[in-house]
Amino acid sequence: MKKFKMVLIMVAIGVSILTPALGGAAEKYPTKPIELVVPFAAGGSTDVLARLVAKYAPKYFDQPLVVVNKPGGGGVIGTEGVVRSRPDGYSLYMGYGSGHDLVMPHFQKLPYKTFEDLIPICRLSVHSVAMVIRADAPYKNFKEFVEWGKKKPQVTASVSTKAGSVDITFQALGKATGLKIVTIPFRGGAESVTAIVGGQTDIGANHPSEIISHIKAKRLIPVGVALEQRDPALPDVPTFRELGYDVVTVGSVKGVAAPKGTPPEVVKYLAERFKKVCEDPEFIREMKNIGQPVMYQGPEEFAKYLKDGFEQYGRLIKEFNIKLE
């Protein structure tokens, strides 16, 4: 009898130990806060997007979203961190589709495979490349700028990083217009905006979120966007295609990704909830205010969009023979 009791107790203990482990798997995701990794420094446009999303998340997600910054290597370090993390849906990469995803791989080898090691969850916004000129410049739109530029040995353009999406776009434009555009890299979007506002360069380009306050203040005039269609954040600004130059990019795409191996139910859950956030009118309004239009896309469309964007950059680089010096 005693032995039987012992066995019973052992079984009971065994079951109670195992159940949480099994139950853990059977319990609905998510059961603890979800980490949103931003591979850039706090304060940048991706970071602000992440925090804004996190602000509205409690309305639609069952667990809070926690923003974590892991800057370094132009975005590679933080992304790599997510790639190597456990694919349980608790560590997500915010910013999928940025420069280091779509442009950098054409020039360098990364320590992970951008498209194979990550599962796209959804697209949140697109940060286009928008060209701006100073309001008091001797040219008032892109056409005039080109004419003005043709008379000079070179024109200077401020860009946020060498070989980033902006830089590539300028180089392509240079070849398309016949102007000699010398890109001057600064350390990040903020510095390059300061440069063009201060008139240090002839033209500049940034993402709308970086320049929207200056546009409102009438210091900068946007003259063109390198996008397939007009950017909702700058609806009055023509695309370069409209202006006659076939320079189209996807800009810097901001989406969410999870490491390879994340269960499909988790992906589905996340995609749905993010969609709900993107449909929230307050969220849309706030995003519009800061110049980041809400452009949701689900996992399959997003995946295709990314691939297309990546190839598009590749074509641009080949066609215009853009090199990293």
Added chain:
Amino acid sequence: MSEFLDLFQGLISGFGIAFSPVNILFALIGALLGTMVGVLPGLGPAATISLLLPISFKIGSPVTSIIMMAGIFYGAMYGGSTTSILVNIPGEAASVVTCIDGYQMALKGRAGPALGIAAIGSFIAGTIGVIGLTFVAPPLAEFALKFGPPEYFALTLFGLLMATLIGEGSILKGLIMVVLGLLLGAVGLDPISGAIRFTWGLFMLQEGIDFVTLAMGMFGIGEILINLEKKLSTELVSRKITNVFPTLKDWADSKWPIMRGSFIGFIIGILPGGGAVISSLVSYAVEKKLSKTPEQFGKGAIQGVAGPESANNSAASASFIPLLTLGIPGNAAIAMIFAALLIQGVQPGPFLITERPDLFWGVVASMYIGNVMLLILNLPLVGMWVQLLRVPYAILAPIIVLFCCIGVYSIRNTVFDIYVMGVFGVIGYLFRKVDLQPGPLILAFVLGRIMEPALRQSLLMSAGSPWIFFQRPISGTLMTFLILFILFQIVRMAWKSRRNKGGDI
């Protein structure tokens, strides 16, 4: 005249806002946090503010959160000098200069006066900075915009020159350290060309060496290693600790350095990027030049603390100007505040004053209050800090090492940085043995990372012509000044060595 009245009106309403209990509370919290953060090596105001971003929107009101963050920012400036003086470890780049004379004063038992003067000077400077912010913000901000790569190059070159001069000991050694510092600054991703330099394949080095790691290593660990050589079972300060507060003479000596420092700091502080560091350097050099006892500098001259500390505090106040008037963040910490505002739906920019006067004036007013608060907080603490030096070095040493480790770790959450710090510790230790001072190296490191890109950007802008530096009014003036200055120095040196032959250069 009516503009003046408008300003006053704004200011008064700002005070009304700033004096609300909630805002005062958060200003206090911010100041406290900032001081702590400034004292603790590693964590800087930028990192702290970014950690607090999520809390900032729980607070609800953007005015309150920016008040708190501003408190953190200049609190950190106050705190940064504490470790510089006490243990020769700069809390952040702007405090490096304070190490030079501050630490010497501490070793002589005068840590109290050093800390006290630093606090008082910072207060006065901070207040002057805020006054400047109130009255001349917009036009000065426009001026700051005119600073492009050539101007930055000229300015940092100037700063670099100062850095060679401030080291005690031979100028040649100072120069060597500067060059080394510049080389170290080149490690990592080159922003201009995209090429990766000097990383030996280590991905961790791609962003370059972090200032904190370098500073902790060379100053902190290096210092400890050197001290370990002697069996110091007693206190660090062998002499009796004299009065805890600055004497009247100290005050008299420091009056003008504080004033000058405040102005220098304010003007240079408006410039985005590196304002505080350069201003503390310039202030030190100015004080040394103007002093009647320049030999004292490097051995514990109180002006060497008063000037730079004031400079970096008014620079801190000034760095808010581009943010509040133009919507341009001047450094990492301000960039965080910028982001926090964005998330709360406020757009920093030229319209901030008119659209949200409550925010603008509320913040300005709270900066006045914050400065006062910090002074009240810090002065009594001076006594406490001085007591810390009484702790036997045997116990203090490992604790300091730990602080450095944690501080360094907290930057990127990797142990790798601790290793790097260790390496620099050894290097710093060896350097000290051959009488090479780490100060110029670290300053060159910071300045170099601004200077080299600025140089290359300028050349890109001018399509290779070096004349660009002289064609633009501001950089032209600076460069001319620089050249004259160098010529002057050479002449002086030649003259001097003619007088005493065979001396060290």
Added chain:
Amino acid sequence: MLLFICGMTIYGSINLSMGSLHRPGPGFFPFLLAIVLALFSLALIFQNWAKDKVPLPFWERHSWLRPLLGLVILTAYAILVNSLGFLISTFLFLLIWMAGIERLNWKTIIMVSIATTVVLYLIFNLLLDVPLPKGILAK
């Protein structure tokens, strides 16, 4: 000391080879600096040659022992902190340092080690929200 300066010059020359790329390109600046460094180092050596009659001993007797020990403990700490976790590693660090290097009495050592570890933990982890490695204790 002379040996050390020689070391510096060698360092400078290594840089010369790593830095040479085309003109105002990434290699330009380091290259320039390396040359300057080499020149300065030579100047320094020269200066000392002319002066020094009696070279001072670099290290007196075994005075390098303690710094080395400190360095070793530091490295060990760095290696172990991730696996053992902050609390344990820090405690051990302090313990070993004070016992091995400073030779203090055990009472002091234990008290300080505990107190410091706790205080540091409180300040960094709780107050400032800095993530510290959990190591073994995480389970």
